[in-house]
Amino acid sequence: MHLILFFLFAGLCLAGAINLLLQSHPINSALSLIVVMTSLAVLYLLLGAEFLAAAQVIVYAGAVMVLFTFVIMLLNAGREERTLGSRVALTLGFPAVAAILALLATVILKAEGLGRAAMQDGITSTEELSKILFTNLLLPFEVTSVLILIAILGAVALARRGDGERTAGK
Amino acid sequence: MTLLQFFLWSLLKVIVVTVILLVGVAYTVLLERKLVGRIQNRWGPSRVGPFGLLQPLVDGAKSFLKEDIIPTAVYRPLYLLAPMIALGCALISIAVVPFGDPSISFHGFHLFQISDVNIGLLVILGITSIGVYGVALAGWSSNNKYSLLGSLRSSAQLISYELALGLSLVGVVMRAGSLNLRVIVESQASQGLLTWNLFGGLQCIAFFIYLMAAYAETNRSPFDLPEAESELTAGYHTEYSSMKFAMFFMAEYANMITVGCVATMLFLGGWTSPFGHLLPDPQSLILRSVLPIFWFVLKVFSFLFLYVWVRGTLPRFRYDQLMNFGWRYLLPLAILNIVGTSLWLAYK
Numbered sequence: 001m002h003l004i005l006f007f008l009f010a011g012l013c014l015a016g017a018i019n020l021l022l023q024s025h026p027i028n029s030a031l032s033l034i035v036v037m038t039s040l041a042v043l044y045l046l047l048g049a050e051f052l053a054a055a056q057v058i059v060y061a062g063a064v065m066v067l068f069t070f071v072i073m074l075l076n077a078g079r080e081e082r083t084l085g086s087r088v089a090l091t092l093g094f095p096a097v098a099a100i101l102a103l104l105a106t107v108i109l110k111a112e113g114l115g116r117a118a119m120q121d122g123i124t125s126t127e128e129l130s131k132i133l134f135t136n137l138l139l140p141f142e143v144t145s146v147l148i149l150i151a152i153l154g155a156v157a158l159a160r161r162g163d164g165e166r167t168a169g170k
Numbered sequence: 171m172t173l174l175q176f177f178l179w180s181l182l183k184v185i186v187v188t189v190i191l192l193v194g195v196a197y198t199v200l201l202e203r204k205l206v207g208r209i210q211n212r213w214g215p216s217r218v219g220p221f222g223l224l225q226p227l228v229d230g231a232k233s234f235l236k237e238d239i240i241p242t243a244v245y246r247p248l249y250l251l252a253p254m255i256a257l258g259c260a261l262i263s264i265a266v267v268p269f270g271d272p273s274i275s276f277h278g279f280h281l282f283q284i285s286d287v288n289i290g291l292l293v294i295l296g297i298t299s300i301g302v303y304g305v306a307l308a309g310w311s312s313n314n315k316y317s318l319l320g321s322l323r324s325s326a327q328l329i330s331y332e333l334a335l336g337l338s339l340v341g342v343v344m345r346a347g348s349l350n351l352r353v354i355v356e357s358q359a360s361q362g363l364l365t366w367n368l369f370g371g372l373q374c375i376a377f378f379i380y381l382m383a384a385y386a387e388t389n390r391s392p393f394d395l396p397e398a399e400s401e402l403t404a405g406y407h408t409e410y411s412s413m414k415f416a417m418f419f420m421a422e423y424a425n426m427i428t429v430g431c432v433a434t435m436l437f438l439g440g441w442t443s444p445f446g447h448l449l450p451d452p453q454s455l456i457l458r459s460v461l462p463i464f465w466f467v468l469k470v471f472s473f474l475f476l477y478v479w480v481r482g483t484l485p486r487f488r489y490d491q492l493m494n495f496g497w498r499y500l501l502p503l504a505i506l507n508i509v510g511t512s513l514w515l516a517y518k
Contacts, residue, residue, distance in 0.1 A: 001173075027248070027307075027310065031248075031303075031307075034303070038300075050287075050288055050289050051289060051292070054289050054292035054293060054295075054296050055292075057296035057299070057300065058292065058295055058296045058299050058336075061296075061299070061300060062296065062299025062300060062302070062332070063299065063329060063332065066299070066302050066303070066306065066325055066328065066329055067329065069303070069306055069307075069310075069325070070306070070322065070325045070326065070329070073306065073309075073310045073318065073321065073322060073325075074322060076318075123288065125288065126288070126289065126349060
């Protein structure tokens with residue numbers, strides 16, 4: 001059962017990713033990205049990470065992609081113009097991508113201290129997850145939060161710069 | 171329990187719940203028309219059947235039989251997909267809602283809940299956040315400026331209010347210590363009305379925030395800007411006709427019911443009796459299974475009543491007021507509520 005679901009959604013995920021590259025209209029690409037993200041959520045669920053799956057759907061498929069489609073709709077972006085592409089990129093690109101993926105895969109597989117998850121594993125409860133997050137991984141967690149806060153403040157500062165005078169006049 | 175048994179039972183539950191939900195949707199429309207009618211000193215539908223009770227059936231038949239017009243300039247695939255996303259997401263989220271006493275089971279099957287998920291609350295939030303695409307794509311694919319404006323408003327509104335909505339639920343989750351809807355309901359069960367999160371749990375501020383955010387999320391008045399008829403014709407579904415329009419219409423009311431169910435479970439004690447153990451617990455199996463459902467339906471109904479009442483009373487907000495209200499008041503208030511609740515829980 002797990003295996004069937006895995007192949008189904010892994011296939012869907014790959015199909016979405018390929019469709020994302022092939023589509024010429026930005027909104028179709030954005031929708032394919034949503035398919036990729038939701039099928040990733042199902043894959044997380046198969047590995048027993050239910051909280052991660054839900055967060056993936058809410059944050060990525062929900063909030064982030066709504067922003068993407070919002071921007072595409074707001075700018076009313078037209079069709080992408082196809083260029084023929086350079087021959088150098090074609091000959092170098094695919095081997096380079098394969099090499100980088102192989103390198104990343106070996107590094108990740110050889111890395112020590114990483115846990116393993118199998119498809120038959122039980123579901124990790126949110127409670128266990130939060131315990132690890134707030135004890136062993138507290139520092140990285142907090143540092144990430146600070147990083148996101150800085151990003152938010154930066155975005156606000158950038159957005160305000162344009163009409164600084166008008167807000168000062170209020 | 172074999173796989174086949176599981177499959178057949180689940181299928182049965184899904185069919186029964188969907189049919190009941192759709193009938194509920196139809197009669198919520200009637201309820202709204204009747205109530206708004208009374209608020210405006212008129213009768214509302216009263217010709218078809220006694221008290222107009224058959225009106226939803228006639229309306230449904232009308233939607234089916236009307237000519238389905240697809241304008242030439244629309245982007246067809248998404249134009250056809252949008253109402254399906256809207257209605258699909260609206261109907262799916264009911265799957266994790268527990269309607270009745272979970273201790274009553276038949277051969278190990280929960281009768282009153284389609285699936286008991288550990289993270290039920292997050293599932294509902296996730297499905298709601300996907301449901302936005304129905305509205306957003308409908309407006310964009312219609313290739314009509316009013317539709318586009320409607321769906322732009324809707325996306326912006328949903329992103330803004332989803333934050334406040336999610337944060338308002340954190341207090342409740344902290345009190346229950348779980349995201350499982352059954353556990354959340356049971357955590358309020360001990361003393362009836364007094365232990366509901368709304369009163370005994372001191373989550374009345376969270377309830378207020380949830381209420382406001384839910385009105386905005388379901389595009390209901392006073393936040394129904396995506397379809398503001400005085401400025402945008404009909405907003406995102408201007409170009410839709412016949413059954414496709416009806417699908418958006420049904421999605422809106424199904425969302426209202428889901429929001430009512432969530433409010434009932436999180437703040438009003440779900441299927442539990444408001445009198446706690448003051449009344450003697452019924453002995454017969456039938457009474458034990460029917461009473462919780464009765465309480466649940468009554469609570470959801472009163473929530474829907476409130477929805478209609480608000481619609482009949484309040485004028486529509488302006489767009490900048492909506493955004494200001496969401497970001498400047500609701501969001502900080504929700505964060506304060508979380509801080510307050512956690513301090514209280516730590517003190518206890």
